[in-house]
Amino acid sequence: MGQKLLLEHINVPEIQTYNVYRAKGGYKAVEKSLKMSPDEVMEEVKKSGLRGRGGAGFPTGMKWSFLDRKTDKPRYLVCNADESEPGTFKDRFLMEKIPHLLIEGLICSSYALGSNTTYIYIRGEYKWIVGILEKAIAEAKNAGFLGKNILGTGYDLEIYVNNGAGAYICGEETALLESLEGKRGNPRMKPPFPAISGLYGSPTVVNNVETLAAVVPIINLSGEEYAKIGIGKSTGTKLISACGNIRNPGVYEIDLGLPVYEFLNSDEYCGGIRDGHRLKAVIPGGSSVPILPAELFYKNIKGEERNMSYESLSDGGFVSGSMLGSGGFVAMDETVCIVRNTWSFARFYHHESCGQCSPCREGTGWMEKVLHRIEYGHGHMHDIDLLVDVAKKIEGNTICPLGDAAAWPVAAAIRHFREEFEYHIKYPDKVKNSRFAHLDDYKTSLQLA
């Protein structure tokens, strides 16, 4: 039984309201951190080893320390709530169920960074959560945790919620800032990085919802205690949104380092693959990360058991590993068609490419069309190598990571499930909209766990 730091009080009735949240020990982290100096708060976060929960896993304390403190410009903290990665819904759960935790984390973090104006940029499709957050902000303000002179310390803070218009690209931090400024959400060229010149040209830190919420237990426990949870450089707890062909889909808080076998099969978490089926493949961190076949998911190429941590899942690089990413855990059983799934992702990235730089704009559309052709029985054998080559030429050559995110799943699917692509091309009539469970000659060739 892992510790619950973020979701401890999730099942308390009315936890969305200030009074209940406060009664359960809420806003203690604000009281504690405002008695410390901003540098001390930041030091706690550094000590905690907290890593960005949005997908990249960059150490948060280090990101904060890059913030330019020498300018006389205002500094901003922006909370990235533009959670649009297919398969990821942890931030939605957190904001919907326990909005005050995010507000509390925002206050502590803003204080550490010296931001007097903090924005929550929330995706367009989460419209109803805007109301929940705004209510929480109003309650916090009434209680004196926001506004002028918080708790008599002389520190002022306002939090605003900004609703996006539904573009995936606005989850990329510089595109998010452009969008927040009221412009077209095109990613910016880096450098300069947001820590030097971000929102309105001022130093800005952009952090994921879960990262900022995790600041609360870090302050409450102290950074050192927090760092004791987890494994190696993956410290603390992480929210995983599990979905796919599992018995209990949902959002789970795990200690990083939990064995993947336990996460997938114990009744406390996913509860295993649904009855009568077996695991075929797993996408451990949202649609952008490489897919792993069952045997490589449980054990890495060296035969060591994998656990749910940044290092263990990426063991083997992109050849035989994947990434923890944003924690969008998708498990697939043998009935899932990898080609269709890859096409579906490619269609998503094609639709969501901003169109600014050529490899991503043209390449995502190309991959989608070729995958569509293969899926619907019009593919050629040379299309498979074409896809690999197109993915390779997009990867790393784009302005923002969306190009990489579009290329990785395609490249990984072909790397691990090439036979399935070939099967589609050889037997177009059999696979059209098929469920693979019924294709006996195909099933026998599969390695399932």
Next chain:
Amino acid sequence: MIKVTIDGVEIMVEPGTTILNAARQAGGDIVPPAMCYYSKLKGSGGKCRTCLVKVSAGSEKDPRPMPKLVASCSTPVQDGMVVQNITSPEVLEARKGVVEFLLINHPLDCPVCDQAGECHLQDLGFQHGSAKTRYEEERRQFDKIDIGDKIQLHMTRCILCYRCVYTADQITNQRVHGVLKRGDASEISTYIENVIENDFSGNVIDVCPVGALTDKTFRFKSRVWFVKPMNAHRDCNKCSGKVAIWMHGEEVYRVTGRKDKYGEVEEFICNDCRFEKKQKSDWVIEGPREVERWSVIGQNKYAVGTKVTAPQNIGYGNIID
């Protein structure tokens, strides 16, 4: 002054110079091609990815290589930086990929395109592209739009370099021209099929690297290699009046800005000079222009001392395969 080494050539440049501009100072084959960067337009560059280079040593202090290829037009040089352009197979491979991406949705209607002969995409495709396409799907198509009575926008040919957007933003006083939609559906447009009414709007034609924005007063009149470019000037109260006029016999077929060897205009000219002054008597002719850029226009035999040098070491031999 700081030192940067590009393909083994050492260059001393001012701090803050980009890799591309440093290479341009040295000149020659080491200059990366640029489809979207335009030195006169603030904020341009970084989008087409043709100018990608490999930074094999970041700087004197921190000689680690950069993990990815970088856009040379938007990456400032550091002291002691070592850059590989045409000496890196990785760069040439990536560039070939970018050219392929730019061409998969391009209509390849060069035989009827006014830009043919002075088209940067043509040159780029010739130098870095391959003769065959691997793209089997339908190409993207748009309707032609008239932006005013003098400019035509043919989005099908557009490579979305954003140069015209920056021009409309920075040279003209109104923001009337921008990008609509997203991904490969995005299009340059005025909102909605609006006219750009501005004395300098014609410059969007000059900055366009392909034939997406064309001069309607010159449309289908002649191929560019049949007309002679001459330096000419006139007294103009709106612009400097220094232009290039393109003549066919005694007739002035079209007027453009004077472009340097990277295809960038030296000075932006006004619409009066560009569209209205089509008589030889309107202009004081200074003499023929040298065609410095390696291009099909260079095949014309008129200009004195025309330099026609095909780029070396670049695999345009695959045009035959």
